[in-house]
Amino acid sequence: MLSYDLMTLLDKSAVEPSMALDENGPGLTRWTYSWQASEPVPVLQWLTGFKTAEQFYFSGKSGGYEAAGLGQAMVISGDSQEKAAAALSSLWARHPQAMAFGGTAFEPDQKLSLEWTDFGPLRFTIPVVELRRNGSTMELAFNHFSDQNLTGAEAKAALQDKIRDLEATRTKSEHSEETWCSREQIPSRKGWNAMILNALDKIKSGVINKVVLSRKMILTARESWDAAPILARLAEVKDDSFVFFYKIAADKAFFGRTPERLLKLEGRSISVDAIAGTRPRGRDAGEDLEFEKELLDSPKEMEEHRIVSRYVEEQMDKIARGLQTEPRESILKLGALQHIFTQHCGELRNGHNVLDTLACFHPTPAVGGHPAREARSLILEWEPHRRGWYAGPIGWMTGEGAEFAVGIRSALAEGNRLHVFAGAGIVEESDPDSEWLETENKMQTITRASGLSPQKGEC
Template sequence: MDQKWLPTTDAEVGSKSARLHFYIETIEVSRLSALAFYAAGEGQFKGKRFFWQNREKTFTLVGLGQAYVIENNENENRFDHIEKEWLALTKNIVKEDTESQPILFGGFTFDPQNKERSEWDGFPQCYFTVATYQLVIQNEKAYVSIHLITDQTDSSQQFDQLRKERDRLIHAAQVKELKTYGKPVMLSYEERNKDAYLQSVESVANLIQNKQADKVVIARSLSLEFEGTVTSPQVLSHVINEQPESYLFGIERDDLLFFGASPERLVKVMNGHAYSSCVAGSVKRGKTAEEDQMLGQELLNDSKNLGEHDYVVKMIAETFAKNCTHFKVPKKPRLLKIRDIQHLYTPVEGTLLPNATILQLVKDLHPTPALGGVPRKEALSIIRREESMNRGLYAAPLGWIDAEGNGEFAVAIRSASLVENQAILYAGGGIVAESEAMSEYEETLVKFRPMLRALGGQLHE
């Protein structure tokens, strides 16, 4: 059983939330595979699932079904609208004090003003859900919660049905042998708008040389076609196995799955403390430990990459100064090494002001100079003119928030979308005055690799 509530205006939010009851029941279960629980929903909940695992592998989240959906097309007000509706909804929670917090999971598209026709047609500017069945694995323990959001005062019959379905899902995840998924079989690939991308890099570099911006991130996409339909559990299984150092995520909406393995935290809030990561400037991994160390050292001393990184550090520091009583930023970046690439990395942390929230931080931080550019307004204007694609959720904030305001958002890079037997992969890089088109093109090839490998594809570089 699965139902969905979807208010569309602020007036509806207030009136509807006042009538709704938010019931929760949580049980602890023997440790089970998060992917197996996700896959158990393939029949009944396909198109209404999500998966999340943090970079440290200390928190895993799976959602099946939709107890409540919050989505809107409110442009600059979209962050505030989500926050307002979530606050209104969570005032009506009926649960035991010891039970897990309900979690709202979803993301904001990169640019609500982008009107390019694409695989993102019909996708709202933000999309968040409360799962009907929520699995949380934390501190070596697993908890499954039922969420029922209803305007009925007597929910006992509905809850009985939900318990039966919960038990079926847990049984399927625990008892059925964990499936081993083969790689999809790629039939063809297309570098979409490759020539236009190369021309845009040259054009943007010229604009920057003429002082119209300091830095602009330009992205491109790659389409793959497969033999037969590719499933969400199939691709997520390979991403989970191959990218353990990253944030792992997947979110379905109807026929579209958006998934990835991002190295980059946008912001985390836990008990009044905020954490962010400045990740900008990159180089490939070496074939040997010696070459890897040499490339990393060159990156730490490279003026172009250090300049790109400094833009991000300054902007995130300014946001923390606005939202925190105090914060700290290391003076020099260090290296963040993941399977295919190494980045310049500077962590930032601070203590939040009493009225500051995670969604305010997301609003202030997005897009960082690592994904948009500097200055932000001018960079976004140039991206709209020069980038011949719709990013959708790519390079945008994706993550979760609980009823107490804790949560975490990653920047959804190293990502792809999947619809039936076609996948679209996304990658980009920061353009500055000295950027060269072929060098930037080659950098995107490195950034395509994580999702390309998970999908069984290969580029003829």
């Protein structure tokens, strides 16, 4: 089915009836089409077969579902969560299945560094073409937004112009391997050690009991980074993680493979993950089990996890009922790492929208610290870089559900620079060397998928 061109698929699609009771709100016209796929559909391969400036992708844990978008029909951005929520509510009053891809900065109220400026503190995109796979069920939608009153025929004609532009970006060229020229560590190893020692002093004095400190590595290449082949390699790994891709310009994309769900909504059902505490995977089953036992037996790692889990439980109690915690403190095994994991579930009380529910949980102590205000203040004071969207909420939402991951194990492709991020939770028994090693291991999620090794390409 995806071998057809987009114009052919549009002709097969039906105009989705508006559910609005009045004419207020965004002027979105939407065409939809669905079918059962007898064979697996390569959604990501289809998406990256285009070279359009705006591309979006999100896959559920273990690849249970995929959602992809091409082009930009409508963007909701700015620094006001309330205005964004109102615009989305108006959109979904008419088209509750319309999908918005996007997220927010780690600190939406702080000034962004230059490489993150185009993303803004909050940004969600309703794509021109939207493709979803849930098992063997495929759903395709075309979206056209206009602030003018258009007939159905006029809206379709305008959409056809956009589709022609998208089709013109299709390419069958092979991805070239980037050769990186330089590697910059921010902070340096010396700066990292100083941050950790400062954090330990604050913990010992009782100011905080945990702070998550991050660092980044900038890989500069001869040419612009192409995130598509890196993304394809990330998607090849079959473990319990999300894969996300938010490309907003030809040379600017935020992407990653993250194990941590910040929020899932299905109707009023809500689930939130608590993940903290880390060990590598073993070279064989015996060594893997040894690392698992070491992780569960470590007071330092267990306390780091329980700080996160208690925080999630407290926040869930404020906004949900019928709370369930399961499984408590199990092990989540990923390709290169394993973590202590607890999932919290319940039913969201009325009066909460997706964005204010996100704000209720973000940032969890898994990426910020505890107490939250003091930890975030220290992060802003000590980290020599601005996180931008790293460790912020990233995902999708409709009027019927949402899923957001925490944007860790991630990178920003910005022209010929690749910013690779990682963080580590600092508690009383932490030490600078082991935390540096932990962040190195976490960065391998991206660097391995990038085809990089210490021996490759430095000039």
